[in-house]
Amino acid sequence: MRSLLAHATPADIRTDPFPHIVIPDVLEADLYAELAAGFPTTDRIVPGASDSRGTGNRRYVLSTSMVMMLNDMPDCWKRFATLHSGPDFLAQVAALFDGHWQPAMLAALDGHLTGHPTALVDLTQPPAATGLEIRQDARLEINTPVRDRPSSARGPHLDTANRLFSGLFYLRAPDDDSQGGELCLYRWRDGMVAAAPFDYQLPEAAVEEVVRIPYRANQLVLFPQSIHALHGVGARWPTPHTRRYVFITAEMNRDWLAGPGEPT
Template identity: 65%
Template sequence: MRSLLAGVTAADISTEPFPHIVIPDVLAPELYDELAGGFPPLSRMIWTGAPDRLPNNKHYALSARLVLEAPDMPDCWKRFLAGHSGPEFLAEVATLFEGYWPQAMLHCLDGRLIGHDVGRFSLLDPPEVWPRIRQDARFEINTPVRDRPSSVRGPHLDTPNRLFTGLFYLRAPEDDSEGGELVLYRWREGERWKRSIDHTVLPDEWVEEVARIPYRANQLVLFPQGIDALHGVGIRYPTPHVRRYVFITAELTSPWLTVPASVPA
């Protein structure tokens, strides 16, 4: 299975407002169409409940490990998720963003992202058996917006144990919805030094919008975690369609990201 990062180089990295890549048409059309056609239906993603009773614009996920163990999932997806939740992909990400990894992260990893005990994320494993780095490439959806416009999640930083965040969008051909872009932010002057980062959603007055990346079929967005990696999802307007993507990530067993103790000189 071809890696999403095949052919991607450091020249593709944008640094504003933080290091990230946006790669449109990342997979060949034939492979993308095969994957998109096999994306799990809504009933598979939520496991229980009727679609007409789902919460408005809510998030559901299905981890790579569960998919790989399921006999009814398409083989193309098993190969894709296995490849993007394994050590080879972690090494690709580590090499691509060399020079952009935060020093605090590297300090917790003995100066490098590769060469550690790694494994796939599972909610069923007790902490005492967790590897040093847990990876995942999981199906994620946001349910239809049936009533008021809303954002599934406003400006935020990802969990402080995360190493990187990847989003591979699989917008359905019939999806004519409005909104749902990935919004990139920067801290307003001084806010990064005096505010706690332990918030599910940050107040709007702490941040300012810098860019919007469209929710587009066959597009990859990927970036390292860091104190400036502020992002959120744009407002979605009423639609019967599901917002579909694969979330690709790696994380440590404990947090590494903290607010700097003081404003640097």
């Protein structure tokens, strides 16, 4: 199995509103079909999960560590999760975005993203700030069906301050005719807000939308973390369909991004 970045080059990087890649048809058709067919049901991701409250559109996740523990997970998913949560993939991301990493991030990592101890993200425990360690994950995620009225799973926000990069690999089902659910990329409207909260929704007035990337089967979006990496999910209209994707990430076991004072 080759990684999602097997054919990516620096020429694929788009810089507006911040560095990112969008690669359609990223996997070979046969491999993608195998992964899509083996994507677990909502109940398999969270046994007994209930989505009876509110408008739906709730997020559930299955981390790489859990994927590896489940005996009934298809082998293709175990191989995929292992490949995309390991140091070789981190090295691919580091090389692809060379020249686009934030100075503060590199300073916190002794100048380079590779060569550090790595481990899997443990969603049940907070990162331990002991030693210099990078945590990785390639977790299967869903947003449940939407009822009654349009809703967004996630408005404009910045990811956590310890994040190194974020990737989204979409697995839209063939019969999914829903509207919305795009990935929206933003820029600061009138300069960075005085106290930008990480991993919490920002006021709509603080940002302006620049790019709207469709929720499309077999498509990869990936970008480094920075104070400018503002993104969110477009509203989904009422639908019985589940939004399916893999969230691929790496993070330090301590915060490095300081907020609006971060150099560009």
